[in-house]
Amino acid sequence: MAAPASAPAPAARMRASGNWIALLPFAVLVAVWLVVPLTMDVPFYVLPPIGTVIETLWDKLASGELWSDVLSSLGLLFAGFVIGNALAFPLGIAIARSRFVSQLVQPVVIFMQSIAGIAWVPLAIIWFGLGVGSVLFVIVNTIFFANLYNVIAGVRSISPTLFRAVRSHGGRGWQIYWHLVIPGALLQVIVGLRTSMAYGWRALVAGEMIAGSSGIGFRTMEAVQWYKSDVVVLGMLIIGVLWLLMDRILFVPLEARTVRRWGMIHR
Amino acid sequence: MSTAAGVIQSGAPWALAGRLPLRRHMPLILGIAGFAIVIALWEISALAFGLSVRLYPTPLSVLHTFVDLIRKGILPVHVTDSLARYVSGVAIGTVVAVVLGVLFGLNRFVARMMLPLVNFLYAIVEVSWIPLFVLWFGYGPKVILLALIYVVAFPVLFNCLTGVLSVPQVYVNAVRSLGATRAQVIRQVILPAILPNFMTGFRVGAGFAFRALVFGEVIAAQTGLGFLIFEGAQMQDTSRTVVGMISMGVLWLFFDRVYLRPLERATLERWGMIAGEGQG
Numbered sequence: 001m002a003a004p005a006s007a008p009a010p011a012a013r014m015r016a017s018g019n020w021i022a023l024l025p026f027a028v029l030v031a032v033w034l035v036v037p038l039t040m041d042v043p044f045y046v047l048p049p050i051g052t053v054i055e056t057l058w059d060k061l062a063s064g065e066l067w068s069d070v071l072s073s074l075g076l077l078f079a080g081f082v083i084g085n086a087l088a089f090p091l092g093i094a095i096a097r098s099r100f101v102s103q104l105v106q107p108v109v110i111f112m113q114s115i116a117g118i119a120w121v122p123l124a125i126i127w128f129g130l131g132v133g134s135v136l137f138v139i140v141n142t143i144f145f146a147n148l149y150n151v152i153a154g155v156r157s158i159s160p161t162l163f164r165a166v167r168s169h170g171g172r173g174w175q176i177y178w179h180l181v182i183p184g185a186l187l188q189v190i191v192g193l194r195t196s197m198a199y200g201w202r203a204l205v206a207g208e209m210i211a212g213s214s215g216i217g218f219r220t221m222e223a224v225q226w227y228k229s230d231v232v233v234l235g236m237l238i239i240g241v242l243w244l245l246m247d248r249i250l251f252v253p254l255e256a257r258t259v260r261r262w263g264m265i266h267r
Numbered sequence: 268m269s270t271a272a273g274v275i276q277s278g279a280p281w282a283l284a285g286r287l288p289l290r291r292h293m294p295l296i297l298g299i300a301g302f303a304i305v306i307a308l309w310e311i312s313a314l315a316f317g318l319s320v321r322l323y324p325t326p327l328s329v330l331h332t333f334v335d336l337i338r339k340g341i342l343p344v345h346v347t348d349s350l351a352r353y354v355s356g357v358a359i360g361t362v363v364a365v366v367l368g369v370l371f372g373l374n375r376f377v378a379r380m381m382l383p384l385v386n387f388l389y390a391i392v393e394v395s396w397i398p399l400f401v402l403w404f405g406y407g408p409k410v411i412l413l414a415l416i417y418v419v420a421f422p423v424l425f426n427c428l429t430g431v432l433s434v435p436q437v438y439v440n441a442v443r444s445l446g447a448t449r450a451q452v453i454r455q456v457i458l459p460a461i462l463p464n465f466m467t468g469f470r471v472g473a474g475f476a477f478r479a480l481v482f483g484e485v486i487a488a489q490t491g492l493g494f495l496i497f498e499g500a501q502m503q504d505t506s507r508t509v510v511g512m513i514s515m516g517v518l519w520l521f522f523d524r525v526y527l528r529p530l531e532r533a534t535l536e537r538w539g540m541i542a543g544e545g546q547g
Contacts, residue, residue: 021376025384045402103297108305114523115516116478119493121485122500123508126322195471202475205394206482217395224398232398240391247390 048230053237056230065219070242073215076132077204080139081197088144092151093181109148117142117203121210134211135204142203146196147189154188155181190258194251201243216242324506329513332506342495346514349491352408353480353522356415357473363416364423364468371424372431372461373453382428389425393418393479397486411483411491418479419472426468430461466534473527477519492518 030050036042037049044052060066094101095109117138124134158180166180208217220235289296306326313325320328336342371381393414400410438456447455484493492515499507 019379019383021380022383025381026387029384100297103294104301104304106301107298108301111302111516111520114519115512116481116519118478118481118485119496119512119515122497123505123512126500126503126505198475199478202392202394202478205392206478209394209397210482210485220395220398224401227402229399229402232402236391236395236399239395240387243390243392244387 045227045229048233052230053233056234060234066238069214069216069219070238073204073208073217074242076135076139076215077197077200080136080200080204081143083136084140084143084200085147087140088148088151089182092148093155093177093185095148096152096155096185097181109145113145113149117145117199118206121207125211130211131213135207135215138203138207138211139200143196143200146199147192150189150192150196151185153192154185157188158184187258190254193254194247197246197251198243201246205239320506321503322505324509328506329509332504333510333513336507336510342510342514345490345492345495345511346518348488349480349484349493349515349518352411352415352484352491353476356412356480357419357476359412360416360419360472360476361423361469364420364427364472365465367420368424368427368431368461368465372427372457375432378428378431382425382432385421385425385428389421393475394482397483401487406487408488410487411480414479414483415476418475419469422472422475423465423468426464426471427461430464431457433464434460462534466531470527470531473522477522481515 033047033050037047057066091105091109095105096102120141121134121138124137128134128137162180162184163176166176171179204215205217208215209221212218216235216238220232220239223229223231223235310326313320313323316323324332333342370377371385372378396417397410397414400413404410404413434457438460439452442452442456480491481493481496484491485497488494492511496508496511496515499505499509499511
């Protein structure tokens with residue numbers, strides 16, 4: 001059976017040989033986008049010419065609007081990530097370590113988890129008003145539940161032998177948590193980080209579109225009202241590029257440095 | 268499960284219950300107690316905040332609204348609409364992805380050529396397509412259906428293509444040197460090898476799709492649970508919102524437990540390829 005674990009080899013080969021041919025589909029797409037507005041009578045609100053989108057990009061770069069939108073979105077994501085994890089770690093460890101807590105809390109948590117973060121947006125708007133508060137609430141909610149699952153799975157994956165080993169060497173109280181539980185669970189958390197951030201990213205963009213007053217998602221949805229398709233398309237492209245950058249700059253190296261090096265590849 | 272915790276925590280209070288007949292039912296009792304505590308805290312917080320029921324619903328007002336919405340036949344209509352949208356979107360998205368996956372994946376060269384584009388489109392999350400879909404089709408069910416198809420198709424397609432590329436060439440060569448035809452290589456080597464990838468992609472897509480459904484219905488629908496949630500908040504009748512949220516949670520639990528997990532167990536876990544991952 002071909003295990004997915006054998007993925008790195010061809011992937012590495014692909015990078016080494018410089019996969020230039022992969023630019024072809026992109027080129028075709030751009031060519032179609034160039035030609036269609038010229039040859040066919042497509043209204044502007046349906047498909048903006050590629051030139052207009054590039055102009056809009058320059059305008060927004062020059063005015064600094066783009067930077068402030070991107071920074072505001074990323075800042076919210078980061079804040080939501082920190083708060084969500086600060087809540088998820090203690091509860092996750094408690095659930096994984098104590099059968100009493102697990103039996104008491106886990107059914108409720110499973111139920112709450114299945115209510116998608118985005119479904120909280122309307123209620124959040126009533127409580128916190130339109131703006132940063134509501135969006136942050138939704139991101140924290142999403143990241144919390146996504147990573148709670150990872151923390152529980154991570155702590156439970158630590159072998160009981162290790163607990164006995166730490167205890168027999170005189171490890172007590174906080175030492176067990178500091179030297180065994182947290183590093184042990186971190187592995188699973190790192191593996192799940194990409195997935196949970198993918199959920200958090202969607203929650204951010206969706207939250208900004210419905211309840212935001214700033215950020216890239218807000219700007220993109222706002223443009224729909226004025227039929228500014230150039231701003232909409234630009235927003236989409238930026239959302240895509242930002243996610244790819246986060247993935248390449250943060251998660252891929254992080255996984256390579258930690259999980260893969262420790263020989264614990266799951267995919 | 269919690270055997271690790273059990274070994275270590277032999278002094279915990281529940282160990283006492285071992286001698287009582289209660290023990291067998293302990294998880295159930297504690298589980299119900301957990302819900303009871305949450306509902307009690309909710310009620311107390313409602314009293315403590317002293318907000319109007321319209322802004323901060325109480326458990327009782329939610330129950331009342333729930334019964335009311337069912338009696339008037341409103342809730343069942345929203346549930347069926349959401350369900351129909353979800354199932355059709357996920358089904359079409361999966362079929363599209365499988366057809367494209369087979370087309371691109373038959374040839375390693377094509378798979379390698381298409382993978383970066385697929386990855387790029389996958390990164391433009393469906394959420395950010397919704398504004399453009401709204402420009403194209405106006406606010407309506409088409410927008411939601413397209414978003415669902417999109418959100419399911421790309422994780423499935425992406426994972427299938429990475430699957431094709433991760434099949435070691437040695438296996439293909441081995442089977443070919445034994446005289447296998449091209450079709451046999453695909454049927455006997457490639458397809459079984461990418462099934463786990465397909466399942467991973469499908470699982471991710473099905474999870475994202477449920478969120479996309481809620482979001483799409485909030486933005487662009489006149490029916491469905493997402494609409495119910497949004498409408499309740501707009502009319503400042505938050506009990507409706509909470510009824511919608513709870514129904515949504517139950518619906519997802521139902522999908523997850525009745526369809527997705529058994530499907531996963533039947534395919535991945537049987538082959539020892541568990542990839543269970545965060546599903547916030």
